[in-house]
Amino acid sequence: MPYISTKTNIVITKEKETTIKEKLGKAIELIPGKSEHWLMLSFEDNASMYFQGKSDSGIAFVEVKLFGSASSSAYDKLTAAITDILKEELELAPDKVYVKYEEVSNWGYNGNNF
């Protein structure tokens, strides 16, 4: 039941989006018990964003929401992996990327809560 939203001020081509989607589907396995089988993703490009008061370079805000919780070390590994993916595929500088986690207690799927 993880969900990863990627919001950035730069353009993501459909080809790049597909590659990032595949890489995130593997990266999510860094969180024990999670896999692409339960992963939902969203991408929002060309967004109005600022970091440190500026918008003249690529910026990204990634939110990882997951049912339950995981260890700090698992989150550390996932942050490194996501930051790498965005650097490789979108040339986003790691020091312009935030990856934020939310542990969720109440999460519904298929009409029922887990």
Added chain:
Amino acid sequence: MPYISTKTNIVITKEKETTIKEKLGKAIELIPGKSEHWLMLSFEDNASMYFQGKSDSGIAFVEVKLFGSASSSAYDKLTAAITDILKEELELAPDKVYVKYEEVSNWGYNGNNF
């Protein structure tokens, strides 16, 4: 002070949006003490989304944010109601819909926090 955001990869016509808005305004009463009087909604259609690595069918991610907390059974009922509404109005399959809850401690309105 609830807020419900509905994000989906399919198109929501204005007519459907109005109907869903009205139905959510009633469904929120499943949470004790909440009503349309305090409900804010947002809709984002035609979003870039994937579930289980695929984007070839309708997908939705619904976030319910509310001040304070409610019981698990209230959340269960709301998940069932929201999933039904999206099935009825948008033909979204329940097994392609996540409904995620966030209980909020600090929430401002009209320039002050509750």
Added chain:
Amino acid sequence: MPYISTKTNIVITKEKETTIKEKLGKAIELIPGKSEHWLMLSFEDNASMYFQGKSDSGIAFVEVKLFGSASSSAYDKLTAAITDILKEELELAPDKVYVKYEEVSNWGYNGNNF
């Protein structure tokens, strides 16, 4: 490590967005230890939104996400400041504006979590 997203159903001109960006960069200092140096912002205008079942006036939903936590009085001051900014720059009525806070335990930057 704060992040402020502003979502509204009205239009934000680039000029207004720049002014709001600058004012938010100062307002964030109301939270001890936070400054524009770490602040990321996003703006989404012209969104499909409803409040109290209606969409015939300006509405805004502002989310403030920050690493760690702050006092209730700091959040109170920030809510007042944000609401003032939106009133001054966008003529948004304070009773149509929600400001919601999220305290975050796991937050990554530059490939590592704080």
